[in-house]
Amino acid sequence: MNYETKMDLATADEGAVDHERGESAEGSSSRKRLWVILAIVAALVLAAVLLTGGKETEPFTADRSGELATVTVLAPGSTTIEGRINATGTLAARREMPVGVVGEGGRVQSVLVEAGEWVRAGQVLAVIDRSVQTQQAAGQSAQIAVAQADADLAQANLDRALKLVERGFISQADIDRLTATRDAAVARVRVARAQLGERQARNAQLNIVAPAAGLVLERNVEPGQVVSPGSGVLFRLARGGEMEVLTQVGEGELAQIPLGATGKVTPVGSDKVLSCQVWQKAPVINRENRQGTVRCAMSYDEALRPGGFAMVELASGTINAPRLPESAILSDDEGSYVYIVDGKNTVQRRDVKVGMISDDGIAIASGLDGSERVVLRAGGFLNPGEQVRPVMNKAQ
Template identity: 60%
Template sequence: MTYESEIKASGGEASSVHLDYDPPERGSALTRRRRAIIIGAILLLAAIAAAYVLLTAGAEEEEADRGSQAPAITVISPGRTTVEGQVIATGVLAARREAPVGVVGEGGRVVSVPVDAGDWVRQGQVLAVIDRSVQTQQARAASAQVQVAQADANLAQSNLDRALQLVERGFVSKADVDRLTATRDAAVARVQVARAQVGELQARNARLNIVAPSAGLVLERNVEIGATVSAGSGPLFRIARGGELEMLAQVGEEELARLRAGVSAEVTPVGSSESFSGQVWQVAPTIDNRTRQGTARIALSYDPALRPGGFATARILSGTTTAPLLPESAVLSDEKGSFVYVIDSENKAQRVAVETGIVTSEGIVIQSGINGTEKIVLQAGGFLTEGETVNPRPLGK
């Protein structure tokens, strides 16, 4: 609205002034509208900020709740350890060089067995005696035949000597001398034949004694007095040459590849807490295609506690290796092979395949798959699933 007013100046003249002026009611309305808009905007921004804060706090709280509900899992970082390699194997004890002893002659009835299992014998010692009453008479008869043949040879020689004395006088012809010489030679030959027959019978009689082919320990005695034996009776005794024993350790083909002749071993018989030192003297050149195992032969000195045929366990040294060493509880396996659970930076369990090596009293050597710096689940890995969030706790904290 425009208002027009007359104002008298100091000089008495009047002037006319026009003013643009809004009534007080209209101005206050506009101010209130602007203020309301600003306040509304401020309130809207405050509401948005409050909602953001609430949502962020809710997410953090939910994440905290989720973290607090995650299972607590003990983890370890094994690092790398220098381990003395060893192979644990089982097998049987046996004689290193076993000598079966049986009948080498015609056999007969056993009349004496002067040794028993567990006895030490020397080379050539009599183990059993077979009745030789008939053979003895035959030997005597043969000896008598030697005497008869020798007498005939002596007579033939005398006849030849006389003929040679008479041939110079012309009483005996040259043909008679030749005939007497042949007779003498035949008689001498018959003596040699008779003596050879006696020697044969004596050798046969000697073979009726069953003797030890070498010094050693008698492992088995399979004959008794009164038994009738022959060449087909099988071994009557078994002797460990020199008393030397061995263990036939059955080793997997992977472990067998790491063994060499000359490495040391400790052998513990079943039922005994005592261990015996030995040495691998032969590694089998072949692998059984059914069991995938080979034989490592461990030489052992004689000891009464080592009984051939018994079962034993061997710990064979196979050099040193540097690798992560994990407790058995940390290593799992299924149809896909061996594996461990590694906790990543987001505290989630990740399955990692590993290749296991030798097993020691301290744990299992891991040949590949991890380097030892990872956080590895120590226990309860069988209850985890890959990708599961956990609350890792280092061992001892």
Template identity: 50%
Template sequence: MNYETPHLGNEKVYALPGSSEQPRRWGRIALIAGAVLVVLIAGWMFLRPAPKQAANVQQLPSVTVAIPGRSSVARVVSATGSLAARREMPVGVAGEGGLVTRVLVEPGQWVGAGQVLATVDRSVQQQTAASLSAQISAAKADAGIAQSQYERAQSLVGRGFISKADLEQKAATRDAAVARVRIAQASLAEQQARNGRLDIRAPEAGLVLTRAVEPGQIVSSGSGVLFRMAKAGEMEMRAEVAESELPGISVGTPAQVTPVGSTKSFPGTVWQVSPVVDPTSRRGIARITVAYNKELRPGGFASATITGGTNTAPVLPNSAIQTDASGNFVYVVGSGDKVERRAIKTGEVSDRGVAIVDGITGTEKIVLSAGAFLSPGQKIKPILSKQ
């Protein structure tokens, strides 16, 4: 066979069988294939999913928690109730009554003790009094004659013109005449007292609250209440307090009373705490006395805050407290950073937060926020906050 030998320049070169050119080409192919394989392995390592355990760690929610401790909390009792006169005085007809001639006061007026509120016609009673006065004059005249007769009889006894028996009879006649004078005087005084009771008067100084009588009206002892008064103008709020709150309220406890529709509060003091509890509502009455003010209208509705001492309790922000059909609760971080549901009972609310009177001690880690997105048993990543 003829074989061409390699030439330099532009002449074709033919590899002879068994020459080194063919192994060199296969080496280059192997090198390229290895590089591609390395790239594929690196891409797979980069794109492959992370281990399940590591994914769980990255997905744990970060939640802010705090250890609230215990704080001094003012014991404040909130209550609602009605306003009334502290000592309400109903005024009616004390005498026999009659036709009302004048009404001298209006609701809202201040009156003094014994002041006339209304007058009743007394023309008939005045005539009766005049008759009794005349009877007194007649009885005095009879008594004067009897006294003169007795004195003359005394002078005649010594001369023997009349007996001692006649003298004693004259003395008895005189005494009877004097007694009739006293009877007539007593009758006149009684009638004058009756006439005085025809006037409807204020029993004590105070404020007129209502008026239920007009001139021309016929009144009697059965007419009922004609005026209502507040003694000395003193008002009170009859606050309805839950049975559980009553033991913490005592006489002298300060309070603030706010009438409905007003933003103004009036200072007051508890002057009486009900000794009984309503068996139906399980509430008692705390009576709060307040000074008179035109904005405090008897019969109106009001709210009150009664401050009675202090106690210690954990205080939490509103965001930490959750509520559902079962009541109020918080989430507590337990072992393994898992949240646990803890039922609580709330107390006083202040600018600092809500006092927790039952359910936690204050040493637990409490979830401050995001509680609505958690569920019992869920594992979290707690971040401790300093309140």
């Protein structure tokens, strides 16, 4: 009995210990699950904070009452907007003058200018050898002397005959013949003088001269070279040194650029910003690329190199219109539109037509007068007729 009693007590004690161990294991497992859940919640909260930047999404939030959405609105007003068109262009002489052989040509004796030099009107650029032409001019001068001598003799014969006709020694027919001889001799004098003048004019054309004052852009001739009227362009000049930039713009932009508009030109490879003025627009549009040429005149500058490229910024006129950021303008199949909030805080759709685009925003050509409260952002989440709580943009 004593033995069995001891065994029963020992068995009871062991059961109690096992029961306590089971309860302890179950509590430890529950605590682990709780810590895992808390860690997951903390990770989700941290991710939400990082995604939102730690700030509330102001443009479109639910009101604390849960009834109205909060939207940021902007009353743009009306401002003067100056449009700008950026393009690339090619530098060129505004009035380019090709100079070649005008006369009969010959061997170039000397070239008196270099490319890059300034010349005045009538200045000799190159001289062609005229040794043969000089002798021809001398021969023409001698022909004048011969013709003049014949004319003097014919006049003397006529004068003597007129004295004898009164005495009846010479008939009137002889007088007419002598008069005709004298007139023919005088005419030959005039012909000889005209031929000499022609020869001298041809000799003068042997000098290649500048037709107007300007800058020499090209020199394509060297001493000893034989040239003729078919030799092509020997010199190329920019009249007055005037330059221009030719830029291609779309037909829509071409219509926005007025004559006389100013612009800024930055030649490639230079830090200089030069001014220009539009003096001509292409009267036709290229059918292939739907572009037209704008010619913008410039004063001479050392940084300008005809044939080079330049960055061009042209003024496309000014307008008075509301200006909105890009986030406020939406579009669909019907065109561009914005959402406005009326006096009853109701969202309304308003169709608009966009105008000039600049770094400061997009001009509204029509559809708004600037006094409306325009939804600044999150318009895609709204519907016409929806009630909202508008908040004026703090930047205004």
